[in-house]
Amino acid sequence: MRLVTTPRVTFLRSIADEVLRHHGRGRMIVAIDGPLQSGKTAFGDDLAAVLEERDHSVFRASMEGFHRSREAQSVFGDDTPARYHRYGFDESALRRVLVEPFRLGGSTAFVTRVWDPARDAWVEPKWITGPDDAILIVDGRFLLRQLAELWDVRIALDGDPVDPADVLAYAEGDPRLVASVVVDNRDPEHPKRGRSGRP
Numbered sequence: 001m002r003l004v005t006t007p008r009v010t011f012l013r014s015i016a017d018e019v020l021r022h023h024g025r026g027r028m029i030v031a032i033d034g035p036l037q038s039g040k041t042a043f044g045d046d047l048a049a050v051l052e053e054r055d056h057s058v059f060r061a062s063m064e065g066f067h068r069s070r071e072a073q074s075v076f077g078d079d080t081p082a083r084y085h086r087y088g089f090d091e092s093a094l095r096r097v098l099v100e101p102f103r104l105g106g107s108t109a110f111v112t113r114v115w116d117p118a119r120d121a122w123v124e125p126k127w128i129t130g131p132d133d134a135i136l137i138v139d140g141r142f143l144l145r146q147l148a149e150l151w152d153v154r155i156a157l158d159g160d161p162v163d164p165a166d167v168l169a170y171a172e173g174d175p176r177l178v179a180s181v182v183v184d185n186r187d188p189e190h191p192k193r194g195r196s197g198r199p
Helices: 007-021 040-053 070-074 081-087 091-104 164-172
Strands: 027-033 058-062 134-139 153-157 181-184
Touching (some): 007 153, 007 181, 027 040, 027 091, 040 058, 040 134, 070 081, 091 134
Parallel strands (some): 027 134, 027 153, 058 134, 153 181
16 A cells, blocks of 8 residues: 655655665564654554555564563562663563564564563463565664664664663663664654764
8 A cells, every 4th residue: 555655754765765775585674773752663663664565574563562570670689770771671582482483484483572561461472474575673772782683774763862771771882873774753754864873
């Protein structure tokens, strides 16, 4: 289905062009990182829609669906920004049930969500499969820091960290430094290229 052309859709089509230059045949994963409340999930959803407009098979996931339970986090000490930054997400589950099986392709099934952070409860896993040629878009905090090696295309939404956990994460590694594309999304209806963060 052809999307209505708006400044946001036009910009996202240009990002899709860059993504597809990296995508030949097989499976590809695109990661979207950025500060808290920078619009990562909406950006991922809209980029997926633009890629689907071009008849690509696209799957969506968010790190929000791979939180550790509050009880599991408590094993690592008091509830602090440092604990959340290092132990708030279950990166092992993300690799085990999503990234690794998605990469295998074929009939191997994968899961895009295991946890509901609002309810602090497991969700019923929905094992899904896809064609050999497919794109997975994952959004979330810290994706281009601890997990940068997992992604084929790295997108960072520009903006300075304000949340204490983000401040700690950016002090260790600014995602704009390792991004394939940096996007200024502060005006979501009119996104534009952002500053890379490189010195």
